[in-house]
Amino acid sequence: MDSLDYKIISSLVDNGRSTWSELASNLQMSAPAIADRVRRLEEQGIIKGYSALLDSETLGYGMTAFISISIDRMEHRALFLAKVAELAEVQECHHAAGEDDYLLKVRCRGTKDLDRIISEELRQLPGVFKTRTTIILSTVKETHNIPLTESD
Amino acid sequence: MDSLDYKIISSLVDNGRSTWSELASNLQMSAPAIADRVRRLEEQGIIKGYSALLDSETLGYGMTAFISISIDRMEHRALFLAKVAELAEVQECHHAAGEDDYLLKVRCRGTKDLDRIISEELRQLPGVFKTRTTIILSTVKETHNIPLTESD
DNA sequence: GTTATCACCTAATTTAAATAGTTTATTTTA
Protein backbone atom coordinates (compact mmCIF):
# COMPACT_ATOMS: atom_id res chain seq x y z
CA MET A 1 0.00 0.00 0.00
CA ASP A 2 1.77 3.10 -1.23
CA SER A 3 0.43 6.48 -2.27
CA LEU A 4 -0.22 5.21 -5.78
CA ASP A 5 -2.48 2.47 -4.41
CA TYR A 6 -4.36 5.11 -2.42
CA LYS A 7 -4.86 7.18 -5.57
CA ILE A 8 -6.10 4.15 -7.47
CA ILE A 9 -8.50 3.18 -4.66
CA SER A 10 -9.76 6.71 -4.35
CA SER A 11 -10.41 6.92 -8.10
CA LEU A 12 -12.25 3.60 -8.06
CA VAL A 13 -14.41 4.68 -5.13
CA ASP A 14 -15.39 7.79 -7.10
CA ASN A 15 -15.90 5.87 -10.32
CA GLY A 16 -16.07 2.12 -10.02
CA ARG A 17 -16.29 1.67 -13.78
CA SER A 18 -13.29 3.76 -14.68
CA THR A 19 -11.08 2.01 -17.24
CA TRP A 20 -7.48 1.04 -16.55
CA SER A 21 -6.47 3.22 -19.49
CA GLU A 22 -8.20 6.20 -17.93
CA LEU A 23 -6.55 5.63 -14.53
CA ALA A 24 -3.23 5.05 -16.27
CA SER A 25 -3.26 8.37 -18.05
CA ASN A 26 -4.38 10.22 -14.90
CA LEU A 27 -1.58 8.68 -12.85
CA GLN A 28 1.13 8.70 -15.53
CA MET A 29 1.43 4.94 -15.77
CA SER A 30 0.73 2.17 -18.22
CA ALA A 31 -2.61 0.35 -18.25
CA PRO A 32 -1.11 -3.08 -17.43
CA ALA A 33 0.60 -1.62 -14.35
CA ILE A 34 -2.73 -0.30 -13.11
CA ALA A 35 -4.42 -3.63 -13.84
CA ASP A 36 -1.69 -5.41 -11.86
CA ARG A 37 -2.09 -3.15 -8.86
CA VAL A 38 -5.87 -3.41 -8.87
CA ARG A 39 -5.67 -7.18 -9.09
CA ARG A 40 -3.35 -7.19 -6.06
CA LEU A 41 -5.68 -4.90 -4.10
CA GLU A 42 -8.55 -7.26 -4.90
CA GLU A 43 -6.53 -10.33 -3.87
CA GLN A 44 -5.55 -8.67 -0.59
CA GLY A 45 -9.23 -8.04 0.09
CA ILE A 46 -8.75 -4.28 0.28
CA ILE A 47 -11.10 -3.90 -2.66
CA LYS A 48 -14.02 -6.22 -1.84
CA GLY A 49 -15.91 -5.63 -5.06
CA TYR A 50 -17.72 -3.09 -7.16
CA SER A 51 -21.30 -1.98 -7.10
CA ALA A 52 -23.82 0.24 -8.82
CA LEU A 53 -25.16 2.91 -6.48
CA LEU A 54 -28.93 3.19 -6.64
CA ASP A 55 -31.30 6.01 -5.77
CA SER A 56 -33.60 4.42 -3.23
CA GLU A 57 -36.18 7.22 -3.40
CA THR A 58 -36.60 6.87 -7.17
CA LEU A 59 -37.00 3.14 -6.67
CA GLY A 60 -39.81 3.74 -4.20
CA TYR A 61 -37.85 3.22 -1.00
CA GLY A 62 -38.18 6.71 0.41
CA MET A 63 -38.20 5.83 4.08
CA THR A 64 -35.15 5.19 6.24
CA ALA A 65 -35.29 4.14 9.88
CA PHE A 66 -32.94 2.89 12.56
CA ILE A 67 -34.29 0.26 14.91
CA SER A 68 -32.66 -0.62 18.24
CA ILE A 69 -33.48 -4.10 19.41
CA SER A 70 -33.04 -5.91 22.71
CA ILE A 71 -33.00 -9.69 22.92
CA ASP A 72 -33.51 -11.46 26.23
CA ARG A 73 -31.66 -14.74 25.82
CA MET A 74 -28.62 -16.03 24.00
CA GLU A 75 -30.47 -18.91 22.38
CA HIS A 76 -32.83 -16.53 20.57
CA ARG A 77 -30.04 -14.83 18.70
CA ALA A 78 -29.59 -17.32 15.87
CA LEU A 79 -33.22 -17.02 14.82
CA PHE A 80 -33.04 -13.24 15.00
CA LEU A 81 -29.90 -13.13 12.87
CA ALA A 82 -31.47 -15.47 10.32
CA LYS A 83 -34.48 -13.16 10.02
CA VAL A 84 -32.25 -10.13 9.63
CA ALA A 85 -30.31 -11.89 6.87
CA GLU A 86 -33.58 -12.77 5.15
CA LEU A 87 -35.18 -9.31 5.26
CA ALA A 88 -34.11 -7.33 2.19
CA GLU A 89 -35.27 -4.10 3.82
CA VAL A 90 -32.65 -4.48 6.54
CA GLN A 91 -29.56 -2.96 5.02
CA GLU A 92 -27.43 -3.08 8.14
CA CYS A 93 -27.38 -4.99 11.39
CA HIS A 94 -24.81 -4.13 14.02
CA HIS A 95 -24.17 -5.72 17.38
CA ALA A 96 -24.01 -2.73 19.67
CA ALA A 97 -22.47 -2.00 23.05
CA GLY A 98 -24.71 -0.18 25.48
CA GLU A 99 -28.38 -0.24 26.32
CA ASP A 100 -29.68 -2.21 23.32
CA ASP A 101 -28.22 -5.29 21.69
CA TYR A 102 -28.64 -4.65 17.97
CA LEU A 103 -28.95 -1.63 15.75
CA LEU A 104 -30.66 -2.06 12.38
CA LYS A 105 -30.77 0.28 9.42
CA VAL A 106 -33.93 -0.29 7.44
CA ARG A 107 -34.89 1.02 4.02
CA CYS A 108 -38.57 0.71 3.17
CA ARG A 109 -41.43 2.13 1.12
CA GLY A 110 -43.23 4.02 3.88
CA THR A 111 -44.79 3.88 7.31
CA LYS A 112 -47.01 0.90 6.49
CA ASP A 113 -44.03 -1.05 5.27
CA LEU A 114 -42.06 -0.07 8.37
CA ASP A 115 -44.94 -1.12 10.60
CA ARG A 116 -45.06 -4.52 8.92
CA ILE A 117 -41.30 -5.04 9.42
CA ILE A 118 -41.45 -4.08 13.08
CA SER A 119 -44.78 -5.64 14.09
CA GLU A 120 -44.99 -8.68 11.85
CA GLU A 121 -41.37 -9.58 11.27
CA LEU A 122 -39.18 -8.45 14.16
CA ARG A 123 -41.48 -8.33 17.20
CA GLN A 124 -42.89 -11.77 16.35
CA LEU A 125 -39.49 -13.29 16.97
CA PRO A 126 -38.97 -15.04 20.30
CA GLY A 127 -36.67 -13.08 22.59
CA VAL A 128 -37.28 -9.69 21.00
CA PHE A 129 -38.75 -7.84 23.97
CA LYS A 130 -37.95 -4.22 23.16
CA THR A 131 -37.57 -2.12 20.01
CA ARG A 132 -36.97 1.57 19.58
CA THR A 133 -37.45 3.11 16.15
CA THR A 134 -35.90 6.34 14.94
CA ILE A 135 -37.40 7.62 11.72
CA ILE A 136 -35.13 9.60 9.42
CA LEU A 137 -36.57 12.89 8.16
CA SER A 138 -33.77 13.67 5.75
CA THR A 139 -30.26 12.52 4.99
CA VAL A 140 -27.52 15.12 4.92
CA LYS A 141 -24.56 12.87 4.08
CA GLU A 142 -24.34 9.27 2.98
CA THR A 143 -21.13 7.79 1.63
CA HIS A 144 -19.10 4.67 2.22
CA ASN A 145 -15.80 6.46 1.78
CA ILE A 146 -12.94 5.87 4.18
CA PRO A 147 -10.32 8.53 4.93
CA LEU A 148 -7.41 7.66 2.65
CA THR A 149 -4.87 10.25 3.69
CA GLU A 150 -3.15 8.50 6.58
CA SER A 151 -0.63 5.69 6.34
CA ASP A 152 -1.39 1.99 6.41
CA MET B 1 -38.70 0.08 -15.49
CA ASP B 2 -39.57 -3.45 -16.49
CA SER B 3 -38.30 -6.77 -15.20
CA LEU B 4 -35.32 -6.61 -17.53
CA ASP B 5 -34.24 -3.30 -15.97
CA TYR B 6 -34.51 -4.89 -12.53
CA LYS B 7 -32.32 -7.77 -13.65
CA ILE B 8 -29.75 -5.37 -15.08
CA ILE B 9 -29.75 -3.26 -11.91
CA SER B 10 -29.47 -6.31 -9.73
CA SER B 11 -26.52 -7.60 -11.75
CA LEU B 12 -24.79 -4.24 -11.57
CA VAL B 13 -25.30 -4.02 -7.81
CA ASP B 14 -23.65 -7.44 -7.48
CA ASN B 15 -20.87 -6.60 -9.92
CA GLY B 16 -20.49 -2.96 -10.82
CA ARG B 17 -17.74 -3.69 -13.35
CA SER B 18 -19.61 -6.35 -15.28
CA THR B 19 -19.30 -5.81 -19.03
CA TRP B 20 -22.27 -5.16 -21.29
CA SER B 21 -21.32 -8.27 -23.23
CA GLU B 22 -21.46 -10.35 -20.08
CA LEU B 23 -24.86 -8.96 -19.08
CA ALA B 24 -26.06 -9.40 -22.65
CA SER B 25 -25.27 -13.09 -22.75
CA ASN B 26 -26.77 -13.67 -19.29
CA LEU B 27 -30.01 -11.94 -20.27
CA GLN B 28 -30.20 -13.18 -23.86
CA MET B 29 -29.83 -9.76 -25.45
CA SER B 30 -27.34 -7.83 -27.53
CA ALA B 31 -24.65 -5.71 -25.89
CA PRO B 32 -25.85 -2.41 -27.43
CA ALA B 33 -29.36 -3.04 -26.04
CA ILE B 34 -27.90 -3.44 -22.55
CA ALA B 35 -25.75 -0.34 -22.99
CA ASP B 36 -28.86 1.62 -24.05
CA ARG B 37 -30.86 0.50 -21.04
CA VAL B 38 -28.05 1.23 -18.61
CA ARG B 39 -27.58 4.70 -20.12
CA ARG B 40 -31.31 5.35 -19.63
CA LEU B 41 -31.19 4.14 -16.02
CA GLU B 42 -28.26 6.47 -15.41
CA GLU B 43 -30.05 9.41 -17.06
CA GLN B 44 -33.17 8.78 -14.99
CA GLY B 45 -30.99 8.89 -11.87
CA ILE B 46 -31.93 5.37 -10.84
CA ILE B 47 -28.28 4.38 -11.12
CA LYS B 48 -26.40 7.21 -9.39
CA GLY B 49 -22.94 5.87 -10.10
CA TYR B 50 -20.53 3.05 -9.47
CA SER B 51 -18.08 2.50 -6.68
CA ALA B 52 -15.37 0.17 -5.44
CA LEU B 53 -16.29 -1.41 -2.10
CA LEU B 54 -13.47 -1.25 0.40
CA ASP B 55 -12.69 -3.32 3.47
CA SER B 56 -12.47 -0.68 6.19
CA GLU B 57 -10.83 -3.04 8.71
CA THR B 58 -7.98 -3.89 6.36
CA LEU B 59 -7.50 -0.18 5.73
CA GLY B 60 -7.16 0.44 9.47
CA TYR B 61 -10.66 1.72 10.14
CA GLY B 62 -11.82 -1.06 12.42
CA MET B 63 -14.14 0.97 14.62
CA THR B 64 -17.73 1.89 13.82
CA ALA B 65 -19.91 4.05 16.03
CA PHE B 66 -23.26 5.78 15.86
CA ILE B 67 -23.51 9.19 17.50
CA SER B 68 -26.80 10.87 18.35
CA ILE B 69 -26.52 14.62 18.57
CA SER B 70 -28.82 17.31 19.92
CA ILE B 71 -28.50 20.92 18.81
CA ASP B 72 -30.10 23.69 20.81
CA ARG B 73 -30.74 26.42 18.25
CA MET B 74 -31.61 26.65 14.58
CA GLU B 75 -28.78 29.08 13.82
CA HIS B 76 -26.17 26.56 14.93
CA ARG B 77 -27.19 24.01 12.37
CA ALA B 78 -25.31 25.38 9.37
CA LEU B 79 -21.98 25.21 11.18
CA PHE B 80 -22.72 21.70 12.39
CA LEU B 81 -23.62 20.51 8.89
CA ALA B 82 -20.47 22.10 7.47
CA LYS B 83 -18.36 20.22 10.04
CA VAL B 84 -20.14 16.96 9.25
CA ALA B 85 -19.48 17.46 5.54
CA GLU B 86 -15.81 18.16 6.27
CA LEU B 87 -15.16 15.14 8.53
CA ALA B 88 -14.15 12.17 6.37
CA GLU B 89 -14.81 9.82 9.30
CA VAL B 90 -18.50 10.72 9.26
CA GLN B 91 -19.96 8.41 6.65
CA GLU B 92 -23.59 9.26 7.28
CA CYS B 93 -25.54 12.10 8.82
CA HIS B 94 -29.30 11.80 9.14
CA HIS B 95 -31.79 14.29 10.48
CA ALA B 96 -33.84 12.20 12.88
CA ALA B 97 -37.30 12.43 14.36
CA GLY B 98 -37.52 11.77 18.08
CA GLU B 99 -35.38 12.58 21.04
CA ASP B 100 -32.16 13.61 19.26
CA ASP B 101 -31.75 15.79 16.20
CA TYR B 102 -29.05 14.05 14.20
CA LEU B 103 -27.73 10.54 13.89
CA LEU B 104 -24.17 10.08 12.63
CA LYS B 105 -22.42 6.94 11.47
CA VAL B 106 -18.72 7.25 12.06
CA ARG B 107 -15.89 5.04 10.83
CA CYS B 108 -12.58 5.53 12.62
CA ARG B 109 -9.30 3.88 13.60
CA GLY B 110 -10.06 3.23 17.26
CA THR B 111 -11.19 4.69 20.55
CA LYS B 112 -8.61 7.50 20.52
CA ASP B 113 -9.74 8.54 17.08
CA LEU B 114 -13.38 8.38 18.17
CA ASP B 115 -12.62 10.44 21.25
CA ARG B 116 -10.97 13.11 19.10
CA ILE B 117 -14.00 13.28 16.77
CA ILE B 118 -16.45 13.58 19.64
CA SER B 119 -14.49 15.79 22.03
CA GLU B 120 -12.45 17.93 19.69
CA GLU B 121 -14.60 18.13 16.62
CA LEU B 122 -18.27 17.74 17.46
CA ARG B 123 -18.64 18.90 21.07
CA GLN B 124 -16.60 22.02 20.32
CA LEU B 125 -19.31 23.23 17.99
CA PRO B 126 -21.70 25.87 19.33
CA GLY B 127 -25.15 24.47 19.94
CA VAL B 128 -24.09 20.85 20.39
CA PHE B 129 -25.22 20.26 23.95
CA LYS B 130 -25.72 16.51 24.02
CA THR B 131 -24.18 13.47 22.34
CA ARG B 132 -24.81 9.79 22.85
CA THR B 133 -22.37 7.31 21.35
CA THR B 134 -23.12 3.70 20.54
CA ILE B 135 -20.03 1.65 19.79
CA ILE B 136 -20.43 -1.25 17.38
CA LEU B 137 -18.95 -4.55 18.55
CA SER B 138 -19.49 -6.40 15.31
CA THR B 139 -21.40 -6.01 12.09
CA VAL B 140 -23.71 -8.82 11.05
CA LYS B 141 -25.03 -7.37 7.80
CA GLU B 142 -24.01 -4.37 5.74
CA THR B 143 -25.28 -3.84 2.22
CA HIS B 144 -26.77 -1.00 0.25
CA ASN B 145 -29.11 -3.25 -1.67
CA ILE B 146 -32.73 -2.30 -2.15
CA PRO B 147 -35.50 -4.88 -2.52
CA LEU B 148 -36.00 -5.19 -6.27
CA THR B 149 -38.90 -7.60 -6.41
CA GLU B 150 -41.87 -5.24 -6.14
CA SER B 151 -43.24 -3.04 -8.92
CA ASP B 152 -42.23 0.57 -9.57
C1' DG C 1 29.04 -10.53 -7.16
C1' DT C 2 25.63 -13.27 -8.90
C1' DT C 3 20.86 -14.46 -8.81
C1' DA C 4 15.94 -13.71 -7.67
C1' DT C 5 12.27 -10.87 -7.37
C1' DC C 6 9.41 -7.08 -8.17
C1' DA C 7 7.18 -3.53 -10.55
C1' DC C 8 7.10 -1.57 -14.37
C1' DC C 9 7.48 -1.01 -19.56
C1' DT C 10 6.22 -1.76 -24.84
C1' DA C 11 4.12 -4.31 -28.47
C1' DA C 12 0.82 -7.56 -30.14
C1' DT C 13 -3.44 -9.92 -29.67
C1' DT C 14 -7.95 -10.52 -28.08
C1' DT C 15 -12.06 -8.73 -26.41
C1' DA C 16 -15.36 -5.22 -25.42
C1' DA C 17 -17.56 -0.60 -26.31
C1' DA C 18 -19.44 2.61 -29.30
C1' DT C 19 -21.50 3.92 -33.55
C1' DA C 20 -24.41 3.62 -37.60
C1' DG C 21 -27.91 1.82 -40.17
C1' DT C 22 -31.98 -1.49 -40.28
C1' DT C 23 -36.03 -4.08 -38.65
C1' DT C 24 -40.10 -4.81 -36.00
C1' DA C 25 -43.75 -3.89 -32.91
C1' DT C 26 -46.52 -0.63 -30.67
C1' DT C 27 -48.72 3.63 -30.18
C1' DT C 28 -50.48 8.16 -32.23
C1' DT C 29 -52.69 10.65 -35.26
C1' DA C 30 -55.16 11.73 -39.58
Next chain:
DNA sequence: TAAAATAAACTATTTAAATTAGGTGATAAC
Protein backbone atom coordinates in the same frame (compact mmCIF):
# COMPACT_ATOMS: atom_id res chain seq x y z
C1' DT D 1 -58.78 1.86 -40.42
C1' DA D 2 -54.54 3.22 -42.48
C1' DA D 3 -50.42 5.88 -42.21
C1' DA D 4 -46.84 7.88 -39.55
C1' DA D 5 -44.10 8.20 -35.57
C1' DT D 6 -41.76 6.23 -31.81
C1' DA D 7 -39.27 2.97 -29.15
C1' DA D 8 -36.40 -0.78 -28.51
C1' DA D 9 -34.25 -4.03 -30.26
C1' DC D 10 -30.98 -6.15 -33.88
C1' DT D 11 -26.49 -6.79 -36.94
C1' DA D 12 -22.27 -5.16 -38.82
C1' DT D 13 -18.50 -2.08 -38.48
C1' DT D 14 -15.26 0.85 -36.27
C1' DT D 15 -12.83 2.36 -32.33
C1' DA D 16 -11.01 1.67 -27.87
C1' DA D 17 -9.74 -1.00 -24.00
C1' DA D 18 -8.14 -5.33 -21.68
C1' DT D 19 -5.11 -8.95 -21.73
C1' DT D 20 -1.05 -11.38 -22.67
C1' DA D 21 3.78 -12.05 -23.61
C1' DG D 22 8.31 -10.80 -23.47
C1' DG D 23 11.75 -7.64 -21.84
C1' DT D 24 14.22 -3.95 -18.69
C1' DG D 25 16.01 -1.88 -14.58
C1' DA D 26 16.12 -1.46 -9.63
C1' DT D 27 16.35 -3.61 -5.25
C1' DA D 28 16.95 -7.32 -2.08
C1' DA D 29 18.71 -12.01 -1.00
C1' DC D 30 22.13 -15.33 -1.12
